[in-house]
Amino acid sequence: MSSMEHPVFSLSTKPDMRPRRYERGGNWIEISPSRYGIATVHDRDVLIYCISQCMAALNEGRQVQRSMRFKAYDLLVATNRQTSGRGYELLKDALRRLQGTQIETNLRQGGKEYFKIFGLVESAQIVRETRDGRMLDVEITLSDWVWDAIENNNVLTMSRQYFQLRKPLERRLYELARKHCGMQPEWKIGLDTLREKCGSGSTDKEFRRLIGKIIVDDEQHDHMPDYTFTIEGDNVVVRPKRLIDEQLPLPNLSSLHLKGDTYDAARRAAPGWDVHHLETEWRSWVVDKGIAVKDADRHFVSFCKKRGPYR
DNA sequence: AACGTTCCTCGGTCGGATTC
DNA sequence: GAATCCGACCGAGGAACGTT
Numbered sequence: 001m002s003s004m005e006h007p008v009f010s011l012s013t014k015p016d017m018r019p020r021r022y023e024r025g026g027n028w029i030e031i032s033p034s035r036y037g038i039a040t041v042h043d044r045d046v047l048i049y050c051i052s053q054c055m056a057a058l059n060e061g062r063q064v065q066r067s068m069r070f071k072a073y074d075l076l077v078a079t080n081r082q083t084s085g086r087g088y089e090l091l092k093d094a095l096r097r098l099q100g101t102q103i104e105t106n107l108r109q110g111g112k113e114y115f116k117i118f119g120l121v122e123s124a125q126i127v128r129e130t131r132d133g134r135m136l137d138v139e140i141t142l143s144d145w146v147w148d149a150i151e152n153n154n155v156l157t158m159s160r161q162y163f164q165l166r167k168p169l170e171r172r173l174y175e176l177a178r179k180h181c182g183m184q185p186e187w188k189i190g191l192d193t194l195r196e197k198c199g200s201g202s203t204d205k206e207f208r209r210l211i212g213k214i215i216v217d218d219e220q221h222d223h224m225p226d227y228t229f230t231i232e233g234d235n236v237v238v239r240p241k242r243l244i245d246e247q248l249p250l251p252n253l254s255s256l257h258l259k260g261d262t263y264d265a266a267r268r269a270a271p272g273w274d275v276h277h278l279e280t281e282w283r284s285w286v287v288d289k290g291i292a293v294k295d296a297d298r299h300f301v302s303f304c305k306k307r308g309p310y311r
Numbered sequence: 312a313a314c315g316t317t318c319c320t321c322g323g324t325c326g327g328a329t330t331c
Numbered sequence: 332g333a334a335t336c337c338g339a340c341c342g343a344g345g346a347a348c349g350t351t
Contacts, residue, residue, distance in 0.1 A: 015342085040343095042344085080344095081344075081345090087344095205334070205335065209335080209336085298347090299346085
């Protein structure tokens, strides 16, 4: 939740070396980059994955520790990333940025003021299990900040669609909506304040344009999870989307027609899942994102594989 | 299944061009 | 002259296919 409040993560896709400082009512927080730049909204996926693993363990009554280990492959799949060699290099970069990004803050509690400095993760290591370098285990030790949040149950659930948002600004918008709007019928915010909260480096005009584009895109494709956004004057208004019971009829694209035995392959790829439900999910995803599918059958099966281990 | 390679597309930013 | 639009840039992510 704290990371949703202030723009801790960079929206930029290039290395972001600009330090930030935010102040509000005597409290301040400063974020400074290492030589790898500030952690990006995509790097945040790693933290979200760690947190969700922890929460899942807690819900099942298992013990959790600050230091956690998991398969790099699982993380990459769960966060909708590629699992190629470059995928692992990008993961390394993400860990570098997460570890290197320094956060300084003053906290006031019980009449005392604390000065605190920490990284987003305390340490991270990658362990190669086999001689040929496959089956990479990642071990991450969470920082106090993240750990405290988990212990105090100070985390919010996020839509699984979140990982499919590619635009950093879209992700940030969703986070803010999730944090500030929640279940309220409406949340209004000025464009300039929103720009600050997003941590965008764009000018006011440019920012207005980018937001406008996302809103128009959403009107056409309905890809933003849970919330709708509209611009009213100099304000952006956020409202929760109504739950849609019925699947909207989708254009009947012949290129997305599936063969009979593809369904069997899909069932094997994602045991326990309703294949036809997966199919509608897959279709709307493909249509929304405008993905050019060459081989519908193969594409769908690999989509199912990604869904397979996660409920 | 778990990677590597290749080629392609897309995003935020910046600065220049265009329109009003 | 300003507000707005547009395109280059660069680094990142995605898809398909190849390899072990």
